[in-house]
Amino acid sequence: MRRLTTVLTIGAASLLAAPSASATTREYWVAAVPVTFNIVPNGRDAIMGMEYTPADTVFGTTVYRRYTRNWGKPQANVPSGSGNSDLMPGPLIKARVGDKLRVHFKNLDTAFNRPHSMHFHGVEYKPSSDGSYVPGYSGRDGDVKPGQTWTYKLTAGKDSAGAWPYHDHGPAMHESIEGGMFGMLSILGRREKAPDREYVVIFSPMGKFQAIDGRAFVGNTPVFKSRVGELVQWDVMAMGSEHHTFHVHGHRWRGPDGVPVDTVTVGPAESLRVRWRERDPGTWLYHCHVETHMEAGMIGTYQVKR
Amino acid sequence: MRRLTTVLTIGAASLLAAPSASATTREYWVAAVPVTFNIVPNGRDAIMGMEYTPADTVFGTTVYRRYTRNWGKPQANVPSGSGNSDLMPGPLIKARVGDKLRVHFKNLDTAFNRPHSMHFHGVEYKPSSDGSYVPGYSGRDGDVKPGQTWTYKLTAGKDSAGAWPYHDHGPAMHESIEGGMFGMLSILGRREKAPDREYVVIFSPMGKFQAIDGRAFVGNTPVFKSRVGELVQWDVMAMGSEHHTFHVHGHRWRGPDGVPVDTVTVGPAESLRVRWRERDPGTWLYHCHVETHMEAGMIGTYQVKR
Amino acid sequence: MRRLTTVLTIGAASLLAAPSASATTREYWVAAVPVTFNIVPNGRDAIMGMEYTPADTVFGTTVYRRYTRNWGKPQANVPSGSGNSDLMPGPLIKARVGDKLRVHFKNLDTAFNRPHSMHFHGVEYKPSSDGSYVPGYSGRDGDVKPGQTWTYKLTAGKDSAGAWPYHDHGPAMHESIEGGMFGMLSILGRREKAPDREYVVIFSPMGKFQAIDGRAFVGNTPVFKSRVGELVQWDVMAMGSEHHTFHVHGHRWRGPDGVPVDTVTVGPAESLRVRWRERDPGTWLYHCHVETHMEAGMIGTYQVKR
Numbered sequence: 001m002r003r004l005t006t007v008l009t010i011g012a013a014s015l016l017a018a019p020s021a022s023a024t025t026r027e028y029w030v031a032a033v034p035v036t037f038n039i040v041p042n043g044r045d046a047i048m049g050m051e052y053t054p055a056d057t058v059f060g061t062t063v064y065r066r067y068t069r070n071w072g073k074p075q076a077n078v079p080s081g082s083g084n085s086d087l088m089p090g091p092l093i094k095a096r097v098g099d100k101l102r103v104h105f106k107n108l109d110t111a112f113n114r115p116h117s118m119h120f121h122g123v124e125y126k127p128s129s130d131g132s133y134v135p136g137y138s139g140r141d142g143d144v145k146p147g148q149t150w151t152y153k154l155t156a157g158k159d160s161a162g163a164w165p166y167h168d169h170g171p172a173m174h175e176s177i178e179g180g181m182f183g184m185l186s187i188l189g190r191r192e193k194a195p196d197r198e199y200v201v202i203f204s205p206m207g208k209f210q211a212i213d214g215r216a217f218v219g220n221t222p223v224f225k226s227r228v229g230e231l232v233q234w235d236v237m238a239m240g241s242e243h244h245t246f247h248v249h250g251h252r253w254r255g256p257d258g259v260p261v262d263t264v265t266v267g268p269a270e271s272l273r274v275r276w277r278e279r280d281p282g283t284w285l286y287h288c289h290v291e292t293h294m295e296a297g298m299i300g301t302y303q304v305k306r
Numbered sequence: 307m308r309r310l311t312t313v314l315t316i317g318a319a320s321l322l323a324a325p326s327a328s329a330t331t332r333e334y335w336v337a338a339v340p341v342t343f344n345i346v347p348n349g350r351d352a353i354m355g356m357e358y359t360p361a362d363t364v365f366g367t368t369v370y371r372r373y374t375r376n377w378g379k380p381q382a383n384v385p386s387g388s389g390n391s392d393l394m395p396g397p398l399i400k401a402r403v404g405d406k407l408r409v410h411f412k413n414l415d416t417a418f419n420r421p422h423s424m425h426f427h428g429v430e431y432k433p434s435s436d437g438s439y440v441p442g443y444s445g446r447d448g449d450v451k452p453g454q455t456w457t458y459k460l461t462a463g464k465d466s467a468g469a470w471p472y473h474d475h476g477p478a479m480h481e482s483i484e485g486g487m488f489g490m491l492s493i494l495g496r497r498e499k500a501p502d503r504e505y506v507v508i509f510s511p512m513g514k515f516q517a518i519d520g521r522a523f524v525g526n527t528p529v530f531k532s533r534v535g536e537l538v539q540w541d542v543m544a545m546g547s548e549h550h551t552f553h554v555h556g557h558r559w560r561g562p563d564g565v566p567v568d569t570v571t572v573g574p575a576e577s578l579r580v581r582w583r584e585r586d587p588g589t590w591l592y593h594c595h596v597e598t599h600m601e602a603g604m605i606g607t608y609q610v611k612r
Numbered sequence: 613m614r615r616l617t618t619v620l621t622i623g624a625a626s627l628l629a630a631p632s633a634s635a636t637t638r639e640y641w642v643a644a645v646p647v648t649f650n651i652v653p654n655g656r657d658a659i660m661g662m663e664y665t666p667a668d669t670v671f672g673t674t675v676y677r678r679y680t681r682n683w684g685k686p687q688a689n690v691p692s693g694s695g696n697s698d699l700m701p702g703p704l705i706k707a708r709v710g711d712k713l714r715v716h717f718k719n720l721d722t723a724f725n726r727p728h729s730m731h732f733h734g735v736e737y738k739p740s741s742d743g744s745y746v747p748g749y750s751g752r753d754g755d756v757k758p759g760q761t762w763t764y765k766l767t768a769g770k771d772s773a774g775a776w777p778y779h780d781h782g783p784a785m786h787e788s789i790e791g792g793m794f795g796m797l798s799i800l801g802r803r804e805k806a807p808d809r810e811y812v813v814i815f816s817p818m819g820k821f822q823a824i825d826g827r828a829f830v831g832n833t834p835v836f837k838s839r840v841g842e843l844v845q846w847d848v849m850a851m852g853s854e855h856h857t858f859h860v861h862g863h864r865w866r867g868p869d870g871v872p873v874d875t876v877t878v879g880p881a882e883s884l885r886v887r888w889r890e891r892d893p894g895t896w897l898y899h900c901h902v903e904t905h906m907e908a909g910m911i912g913t914y915q916v917k918r
Contacts, residue, residue: 046441047477121874122864127894130861134830135658137895137913159864159872171659174903218440241904243549243855243877245573249436252428252465256869257562260465262427265549265573267857267877269901282433283443289575291480292547301443352747353783524746549855551879555742558734558771563868566771568733571855571879588739589749595881597786598853607749 023098023190028091029067030103030118032168032181033074034111035087037061039209045217045297057216059207061179062109062116064090071106077183078200083222088214089202090166090183092235095123097161097190101154107144114172115145121269122164122185123154132169143170161189163235163273178206180214182239184271195233195275199224199302201246203238203266203288209297210288216297224286224302226278237271245289246272248302250280263289281306329404329496334397335373336409336424338474338487339380340417341393343367345515351523351603363522365513367485368415368422370396377412383489384506389528394520395508396472396489398541403467403496407460413450420478421451427575428470428491429460438475449476467495469541469579484512486520488545490577501539501581505530505608507552509572509594510545515603516594522603530592530608532584543577551595552578554608556586569595587612635710635802640703641679642715642730644780644793645686646723647699649673651821657829657909669828671819673791674721674728676702683718689795690812695834700826701814702778702795704847707735709773709802713766719756726784727757733881734776734797735766744781755782773801775847775885790818792826794851796883807845807887811836811914813858815878815900816851821909822900828909836898836914838890849883857901858884860914862892875901893918 040057044050065087066075076086095101101123107116119131119142129152133142144150164185168176184200199222202213209216226232236246244266252262253274266272287299346363350356371393372381382392401407407429413422425437425448435458439448450456470491474482490506505528508519515522532538542552550572558568559582572578593605652669656662677699678687688698707713713735719728731743731754741764745754756762776797780788796812811834814825821828838844848858856878864874865888876884899911 047439049441119861121859122872124892125862127862127896130894130896132861132897133659134895134897134913135661159866162872164874174907177903239903241902243573245576247427247575249425249438250431250433254465255562256867256871259562260428260468261576262470263573263575263577265571265576265877267855267875267901268903269859269875270857270873270877271875280430282436283440284433284436285438285440289573290547291483291545291574295480301440353745355747549879551882553733553881555731555744556737556739560771561868565868566734566774567882568776569879569881569883571877571882586736588742589746590739590742591744591746595879596853597789597851597880601786607746 023096025100025102026095027102027104028093029069029071030064030091031067031071031106031108032062032116033065033108034060034062037087037180037214039206039211039214039216040220042219044219046219048295060111062112062114062176063087063180064183066091083224084200084213085215088180089200092183092200093166093185095156095185096188097156097158099156101156103152103154104149105144105152106149107146109146113146115143115170116168116172116176116181117142117144117170118152118166119169120152120154120164120166120185121271122160122162122187124157124160125152125154129153133171133173156187160187161192162187163237163271165237165239165269165271167239177239180206184235184237186235193231196230197226197232199232199234201234201236201286203244203298204240205242210293212298212300218299218301221300223300227305228278228281230278232276232278234274235271236266236274238266238268240268243267244293247289248286249284250282251276251284278304280304329402331406331408332401334399334407334409335375335377336370336397337373337377337412337414338368338422339371339414340366340368343393343486343520345512345517345520345522346526348525350525352525354601366417368418368420368482369393369486370489372397389530390506390519391521394486395506398489398506399472399491401462401491402494403462403464405462407462409458409460410455411450411458412455413452415452419452421449421476422474422478422482422487423448423450423476424458424472425475426458426460426470426472426491427577428466428468428493430463430466431458431460435459439477439479462493466493467498468493469543469577471543471545471575471577473545483545486512490541490543492541499537502536503532503538505538505540507540507542507592508545509550509604511548516599518604518606524605524607527606529606533611534584534587536584538582538584540580541577542572542580544572544574546574549573550599553595554592555590556588557582557590584610586610635708637712637714638707639714639716640705641681641683642676642703643679643683643718643720644674644728645677645720646672646674649699649792649826651818651823651826651828652832654831656831658831659911660907672723674724674726674788675699675792676795678703695836696812696825697827700792701812704795704812705778705797707768707797708800709768709770711768713768715764715766716761717756717764718761719758721758725758727755727782728780728784728788728793729754729756729782730764730778731781732764732766732776732778732797733883734772734774734799736769736772737764737766741765745783745785768799772799773804774799775849775883777849777851777881777883779851789851792818796847796849798847805843808842809838809844811844811846813846813848813898814851815856815910817854822905824910824912830911830913833912835912839917840890840893842890844888844890846886847883848878848886850878850880852880855879856905859901860898861896862894863888863896890916892916
């Protein structure tokens, strides 16, 4: 596995823009690892007053996990305090337009012994980094067997700014996605301001539950936190076979077409980025507005302090 | 219950715009009332030639109903001749950007004896006017018990122009929404022209039927009427657990992104406002284009006279 | 059946635009014909390694078929090499904004002996060309019985540029749409550049399969082909009762709101047009990203040569 550290400098700062960030090569080390996962750690649906036992909520699965260089040690997928759990979704992969990404993937799925892969949306790559399995066309990128590795070579191009899915697209794709093998890329424009807070919201069914980032019901789903005045960013997407609607209470935002909204459809692998400067203190609900999804756990809280 | 009548004057008329409308406080008096409702009053699916008996189509439920001041007398939810029934959806709540709204809500649901609430999309409010029930966080606004009242204090802010849902978000939310406890807010920009005709279209499942404003099949769903030359406005949204597509025959419109469309996806609690200057006389169908929804009643007629 | 050949000249070329195309009247001759159709001609799901027998995949149905003038001889619906089959979807009906269209339809469905019609989205027409069946309102346009004909008179108006559905809207609409009676209109702006390649992608369920243009699984669905440097255009829509998400591997495009995407929701009768200048050689997947739809066949390949 060759390590690439070329740093490209992007020149010519605009008179109107902040100084240019330098384009660079960003490396991530990720492995598919078997874990035991609990969708409802506190055993409760607080809103409906229902109780669940571990027999209902604990299952074995395979997830993407971030590692130090050369898969030295496992790391938390997300920074402490982000609201997300440290196992699901996979690591948030960050870049800026103009950057190169090298995602080094190793299949450590010794429990299920399935081949896996990573398929990335939004970024530019050659077919050998596509990560999808099609007999006769695809190579090892789409069929990384247990013990093997593959490096996906990606570029954040001019049309890559935004929040994008990645997920397993190997021979066991359908089981993997139901089991949580997905995560997001977050790509900023070349001179775009980074948010003060960034929240990852992935809607997916998990067995009889409807999960956000692998967790169901208020008290289990991520608790996202901010303060008045901060720039907050929501990276939202869906995986699986159902369409959802993303809603945040007490807030609204202008879509890219300029129209104010507070609820938007998100279908499988569709993704969107929502930003606002926070000004509304309180504890608010965020949820999928599909009734049966809310009832099955797709709801959480967002806490804004003064 | 304090009555607020402060009138705020918004100054500085633009050289290009019509004279400024004055911002004001608008009051609505609404109650949750038990009713007996018939989804298919004429007992027929005219297109497929099917007959239904009241045993199939009549049910008891709770709806939002408009009242005179201090819940003196019940009123029709919508003006006579609007095409909508007088019981479902709830009253169309109107404002302009800059206005304050006071929605005084009383739970008169003595039949089912359930707590209820009102949760509003699109407008600005403090957590105490959120109207959603979360044990440990929420107050009486999300849990108005039979006989009790609550006043929701809302502001039509700069990002509130549009057509928005409101609905029960109390402990019995899921039953209430299936039973028809929903309605719309219609908020005009500060100097925006009011339409000549305004139609409310809410897609929701009701038992085995797929309803528009609580009614199923041509002849039961609203008959919307206009004349050539009028500015017509459709306020469209969905409630429940399914995605829909809104289509009007013989017409098309430009979305806010400038692209002409005649069919658009509307998921649960998503909403949109469609406007055009009418120029096509005739009797036209409007419907959800999901085949199984059309078959189950989600279709009506729009009549344009010269 | 009167033949209209009036040619209208649209004047006043803009200083900035290419020379004006002349508006004209375009005629199409289409019939509803009974056929025997095979959803999975090669009998295989290559990705999952499943085999199917003709008993699973062959069925009798009725489709739209293009004919020479006066229904003289049947023609292939699409040019050879387009990637689409010659039976499903119906002929791609092309025009430019400003054109008139005369679609002469004959019902030759002697096998099922059902009435049929054509209902067009996106274009302007009078109620007598609407093609939908509503007892009491509609005329013969919505109920063309076997052996009968009807001419639909359509205009590509200023809001008609784009890719649009057409489909049966007669008394047997629901069976017809499940059986494949649908196609697309492709309307260019008055001076818009025609693409070098145009691909029609229609998502629809067919029995237990999920089809693209009536075919399921890689090797049966259309193989779309292009070369680096070509302007390619995807005309995408859905028919039936489900929502989909259209995704192409290794590519992304800017929506009309300027935001880059590579996956978008398409609900029943919703349609969109995606264009890009090709620059990424390789064999790529295109598919609906709803997992259960991919598994049931809604996936194909796109081949780009240098």
